[in-house]
Amino acid sequence: MLTTLLAVARQALNRQLVYRAANLAGLVTNAFFGFLRASVLIALFAAKTAPRVGGLDLRAAVTYTGVAQALIVWVALWGWWDLIDAIKTGDIASDLQRPLSVFWYWCAQDAGRAVAQLVMRSLPIMAVYAVLFPLALPRDVVQWIGFGTAIVMAWLLCFAWRFLYSLAGFWLTDATSIGRAAAFLMTFLSGFLMPVGFFPPWAQTLMLLTPFPSFINTPIEIFVNVATGPHMLALLAIQAFWIVVLITLAHVVLYAGLRRLTMEGG
Amino acid sequence: MISHYLKLVSGVLRSQLAYRTAFIVDVITVGMSNALEFVAFALAFAGFGHIGGWSLWQVAFSWGLSEAAFGTMDMIFSGFDPARFAQHIKRGTFDQFLLRPVGLVTQIFASDFALRRLGRVAQGLAIFALANAGAGVIWTPAKLAYLPLVFVGAVAFYGALFVFGATLCFWSTEGLEIVNLFTYGGTTMASYPMHIYTDVVRRLFTFVVPTALMIYYPALFFFDLPDPTGLPKIAQYLAPLVGFGVLTLALVSWRVGVYKYQGTGS
Numbered sequence: 001m002l003t004t005l006l007a008v009a010r011q012a013l014n015r016q017l018v019y020r021a022a023n024l025a026g027l028v029t030n031a032f033f034g035f036l037r038a039s040v041l042i043a044l045f046a047a048k049t050a051p052r053v054g055g056l057d058l059r060a061a062v063t064y065t066g067v068a069q070a071l072i073v074w075v076a077l078w079g080w081w082d083l084i085d086a087i088k089t090g091d092i093a094s095d096l097q098r099p100l101s102v103f104w105y106w107c108a109q110d111a112g113r114a115v116a117q118l119v120m121r122s123l124p125i126m127a128v129y130a131v132l133f134p135l136a137l138p139r140d141v142v143q144w145i146g147f148g149t150a151i152v153m154a155w156l157l158c159f160a161w162r163f164l165y166s167l168a169g170f171w172l173t174d175a176t177s178i179g180r181a182a183a184f185l186m187t188f189l190s191g192f193l194m195p196v197g198f199f200p201p202w203a204q205t206l207m208l209l210t211p212f213p214s215f216i217n218t219p220i221e222i223f224v225n226v227a228t229g230p231h232m233l234a235l236l237a238i239q240a241f242w243i244v245v246l247i248t249l250a251h252v253v254l255y256a257g258l259r260r261l262t263m264e265g266g
Numbered sequence: 267m268i269s270h271y272l273k274l275v276s277g278v279l280r281s282q283l284a285y286r287t288a289f290i291v292d293v294i295t296v297g298m299s300n301a302l303e304f305v306a307f308a309l310a311f312a313g314f315g316h317i318g319g320w321s322l323w324q325v326a327f328s329w330g331l332s333e334a335a336f337g338t339m340d341m342i343f344s345g346f347d348p349a350r351f352a353q354h355i356k357r358g359t360f361d362q363f364l365l366r367p368v369g370l371v372t373q374i375f376a377s378d379f380a381l382r383r384l385g386r387v388a389q390g391l392a393i394f395a396l397a398n399a400g401a402g403v404i405w406t407p408a409k410l411a412y413l414p415l416v417f418v419g420a421v422a423f424y425g426a427l428f429v430f431g432a433t434l435c436f437w438s439t440e441g442l443e444i445v446n447l448f449t450y451g452g453t454t455m456a457s458y459p460m461h462i463y464t465d466v467v468r469r470l471f472t473f474v475v476p477t478a479l480m481i482y483y484p485a486l487f488f489f490d491l492p493d494p495t496g497l498p499k500i501a502q503y504l505a506p507l508v509g510f511g512v513l514t515l516a517l518v519s520w521r522v523g524v525y526k527y528q529g530t531g532s
Contacts, residue, residue: 021441032447035467036455040307043462044314053313177291184299193303198310 004100005108012112023120030121031128034069038062038133054197060224063136064195066129067220073117074151075158075215077192079183080166084176087169103163103250110159136224143225146232150219153239158215160246161186170257191217211242270368274376282381289382297385304329304393318459323400328485329457330394335420336453337386339428344380348431352439370524371517403488412484419509420480424453429516436523448475456481461494468495479508
């Protein structure tokens with residue numbers, strides 16, 4: 001089964017690699033928005049006498065915007081409509097005929113998509129950033145390993161979340177609006193718009209009660225060495241916890257949805 | 267022309283209101299997602315104090331103005347939205363417009379009216395209204411008379427960017443995302459005091475794509491602030507003129523594109 005899933009992932013990867021012009025344009029746009037965010041933070045830090053805000057100095061804050069822009073396509077932060085469309089058109093029925101788990105079949109596809117985006121978008125964005133700004137890099141091998149683990153878990157977690165809200169399609173005729181709502185929740189609470197550390201304490205507490213900071217804020221805090229040692233391990237454990245919760249939830253809702261689907265004879 | 271437009275648009279609106287719940291969720295989502303971006307900025311702002319010498323309320327003033335103008339444009343010009351218009355070219359449905367005995371520009375205007383953008387307009391106006399309490403603008407008759415002109419000018423200007431984007435589709439539908447840099451990137455940029463950006467970028471967005479003339483320079487006039495970029499004072503009064511000038515230019519280029527258009531042959 002694992003080899004089949006790998007083949008599915010490889011297909012998805014190749015499919016992504018075809019859209020070169022779109023990827024180049026997307027890269028320029030991502031980098032430009034990153035430049036805007038960095039400019040805003042540089043101007044904010046200029047107004048400040050204390051060198052650190054929320055654990056970040058200017059260099060780490062600018063790096064934060066860069067890694068955040070690079071992670072957009074890796075976790076598909078703007079949302080994902082493939083599963084919603086498959087449920088809407090009824091194509092989901094053909095997934096049921098495959099001798100594979102529905103969840104892991106879509107997950108393998110998304111893995112291929114993510115790897116393609118990593119190569120074509122995320123790494124080039126970091127390269128552009130490295131040219132424009134002095135960056136804060138993981139200080140040693142341990143941080144690099146922590147960061148690598150964190151982005152893989154961030155992707156899986158975000159996939160489980162996207163899968164979960166897409167299942168609304170079983171109950172609603174137009175789940176696209178739910179998808180849009182879910183996507184904006186994610187951008188706000190994940191620390192994508194502003195680092196979680198910049199928010200007042202009460203807001204931080206609220207954000208940290210949700211799985212969303214694990215999508216963006218966690219990998220970046222590890223990257224810029226704000227989270228190290230036991231703190232880093234704790235953040236990774238929180239990511240793992242949410243993965244278990246969201247994947248379990250996704251399966252429960254999926255089976256409820258499928259039962260409804262067969263009842264309608266669709 | 268107007269009566270054709272109204273008749274066509276009323277059909278579009280009726281179809282959008284057919285799925286009432288989805289529509290309401292969409293309006294709220296669109297409004298909230300833009301508002302939350304400001305909320306994130308405002309919450310983080312408390313830890314800093316000012317940005318380029320501007321207070322939070324001064325940022326809110328230009329933010330609200332830019333967002334409300336862009337949202338209004340996004341409704342009226344949604345037929346020209348490059349992402350949507352490209353579909354007409356790809357699928358060959360643009361040819362249908364050419365066959366109908368109604369003016370082409372009227373038809374494209376009437377082909378869509380994204381009413382869900384009302385959410386964006388509403389949040390822009392709300393932020394703008396809030397800003398007025400705190401931004402300390404001393405309203406004079408001249409300023410009150412100029413404000414609606416700035417708004418209409420900005421709508422025309424942002425609309426021109428959509429028309430330019432749609433025109434590009436006649437040459438290529440690949441890599442159109444680059445237009446986002448000037449539309450969505452431009453409106454984001456204009457939300458902040460534009461002297462925080464590096465000279466090259468600010469000049470590009472003043473003299474080549476005159477986004478700065480629409481919101482930033484007029485804002486200096488409303489705030490009675492000296493111009494840190496050293497342009498002549500007239501730059502603050504050009505918004506309506508430049509807005510409609512650029513729109514005229516865009517419609518001329520659109521006409522050239524239509525003459526050049528040969529269809530996909532499908």
